[in-house]
């Protein structure tokens with residue numbers, strides 16, 4: 001029987017740790033604060049932003065929301081970022097992606113103070129991650145690592161295959177797995193026979209955004225599978241969320257697997273809260289404890 005990795009329960013454990021940290025900071029007169037910048041009116045983005053604001057409230061993090069119209073100029077977005085950078089009462093800044101097409105995402109992400117970059121997308125943090133420095137780390141990959149450590153303990157010597165090579169998941173995921181002493185392969189759209197490479201994996205991270213791409217033929221029996229995909233599809237006349245993994249089929253062969261929803265998604269938000277507390281501690285001179 002395959003173990004179901006409960007992302008909601010794991011996220012609740014992280015959030016309980018974060019809440020205790022927030023209380024410690026409050027006692028030092030530090031009120032951790034997260035600013036979320038949303039440009040345009042993508043309905044899915046609104047849902048995620050709402051969830052972030054709710055979770056922040058639950059752990060005592062102050063959250064601020066900045067909504068700009070879809071027609072906002074890059075300069076207008078940059079102005080908001082500059083004001084948040086300069087505000088000592090704001091510790092974390094998240095600019096929701098994707099931005100409208102006319103705005104250069106890289107330019108906006110590079111404008112965020114790296115110390116407030118709770119997404120870990122600034123080049124200084126990306127570089128720091130690949131060098132093994134203690135920097136703010138992208139929330140989804142960090143959440144996947146927590147789930148893997150909770151499930152497997154030490155990951156040394158395992159072969160991990162990351163399916164997908166995005167800047168927000170695939171690449172930082174590979175860096176974190178390498179830092180945890182895994183051997184890594186990254187499989188992508190130009191890979192020859194990706195399913196054969198994937199079948200060598202002890203750990204599979206699926207992050208391609210293609211509904212149910214990965215079926216049981218891609219999976220070595222006994223592997224642990226983490227499904228990052230959140231794809232909305234129409235099926236049997238109704239809308240539902242599915243991952244990049246064909247859950248029903250793959251579950252038959254895995255040792256452990258995350259569901260969608262209820263897997264990586266809730267962990268992403270929990271790690272965002274964790275990063276906000278790390279950023280607040282660093283900015284206010286409170287000692288950073290070792291983060292896993």
Ligand SMILES: Nc1nc(=O)c2c([nH]1)NC[C@@H]1CN(c3ccc(C(=O)N[C@@H](CCC(=O)O)C(=O)O)cc3)C=[N+]21
Nearest residue numbers: 048094095096097098119261262263264265266268269
């Ligand atoms: N700068 C930036 N940082 C992000 O981290 C970021 C972003 N932009 N843009 C959008 C994506 C998407 N994202 C999700 C976070 C949580 C869930 C989540 O909690 N999902 C739940 C519920 C899903 C549902 O019911 O819709 C689950 O999987 O169980 C999903 C998706 C963060 N993103």
